[in-house]
Amino acid sequence: MDLGDCYRLLGLRSGASFADIKASYRRLVQQYHPDINPDDNKAKDKFIALTEAYKLLLTVVLPEETPVHSSQISTGHNDTKATDWQKTPVTTVTTQQTPKPKPPNLLEIEERLKWKTYEQLQRFLQERRFPQAIALAEALAIRLSTDAEVRQWLAIVYQIWGRALISENQLLKARIYLKKALKTDPHNKSLWYQVQQDFQRLEQIF
Numbered sequence: 308m309d310l311g312d313c314y315r316l317l318g319l320r321s322g323a324s325f326a327d328i329k330a331s332y333r334r335l336v337q338q339y340h341p342d343i344n345p346d347d348n349k350a351k352d353k354f355i356a357l358t359e360a361y362k363l364l365l366t367v368v369l370p371e372e373t374p375v376h377s378s379q380i381s382t383g384h385n386d387t388k389a390t391d392w393q394k395t396p397v398t399t400v401t402t403q404q405t406p407k408p409k410p411p412n413l414l415e416i417e418e419r420l421k422w423k424t425y426e427q428l429q430r431f432l433q434e435r436r437f438p439q440a441i442a443l444a445e446a447l448a449i450r451l452s453t454d455a456e457v458r459q460w461l462a463i464v465y466q467i468w469g470r471a472l473i474s475e476n477q478l479l480k481a482r483i484y485l486k487k488a489l490k491t492d493p494h495n496k497s498l499w500y501q502v503q504q505d506f507q508r509l510e511q512i513f
Contacts, residue, residue, distance in 0.1 A: 310363070310364070310367065312360070313360035313361075313363050313364050314364070316356055316357060316360045317331045317332060317335065317357065317360055317361065317364075318331055318335070319331055323368075324368075325368050328361065328364050328365075328368060332357060332361040332446065333442070333443065333446065335353075335357050336354060336357055336358065336442045336446065337438070337439055337442055339351075339353040339354040339357065340354055340438050340441070340442050341354060342437075342438040342441065342468075343438050345480075358445075358446075358449065361446070361449070362449050365449075365450055417450075417451060420447075420450070421447065421451060421454070421457065424443060424447045425460065427443060428440055428443055428444055428447075428460065428464070431443060432464070432467060435471070437464075437467065437468040437471055438468075440464050440467075440468070441461075441464055441465070441468060444457075444460055444461040444464045445461060447460070447461075448461045458491060458492055459492050459495060459498075461491050461492075462487075462488045462489075462491040462492035462495065462498055463488070463492075463498065465484045465485070465487040465488035465491060466484070466485060466488040466498065466501065466502055466505070468484050469481045469482075469483075469484035469485040469487075469488065469502075469505060470505060472484065473505065473508060473509060473512070476512075478509055478512060481505075481509065482506075482509060485502050485505050485506060485509075488502055489502055
């Protein structure tokens with residue numbers, strides 16, 4: 308899939324801004340999300356294609372269209388998120404085998420994006436708009452794939468949705484999302500304990 312295909316899949320013209328890409332992706336994944344279309348394989352394939360196109364575009368389009376030189380942009384498919392938020396200049400490394408860190412301004416943009424998304428995620432959960440919350444958390448996890456905190460948020464959203472499904476007596480579907488929660492954040496002991504309690508509730512109902 309080339310960049311032109313990605314833009315067309317998201318219903319955008321080539322060269323669309325980061326904000327337009329993000330808005331179009333959120334709108335479309337909510338429409339085609341498997342939770343909303345559980346028996347529609349075409350919708351599932353569309354959802355997967357949209358996510359792949361969005362992920363590819365994020366490697367070349369910067370948030371808020373912040374200008375950086377092409378030599379500063381990582382050529383790898385997966386961006387590595389730095390954990391040090393210092394604004395001090397990075398010493399230039401001459402060896403080509405050592406990947407260059409992201410520019411500090413890009414790190415700041417990603418941090419703002421992260422917490423703005425978190426606020427929206429909280430609103431979705433308060434309004435019990437669980438499919439939208441999952442779509443949003445999954446998109447953020449794709450954007451910040453190495454961020455442990457974002458991964459924890461996604462796991463918690465899966466668990467909350469699983470509990471809601473238990474209350475709605477959708478037990479098989481609830482089990483799927485509770486397992487997703489454990490798989491997403493397997494080293495979270497508190498989450499593991501809570502999910503085990505949820506599984507016990509499921510066994511009692513069965």
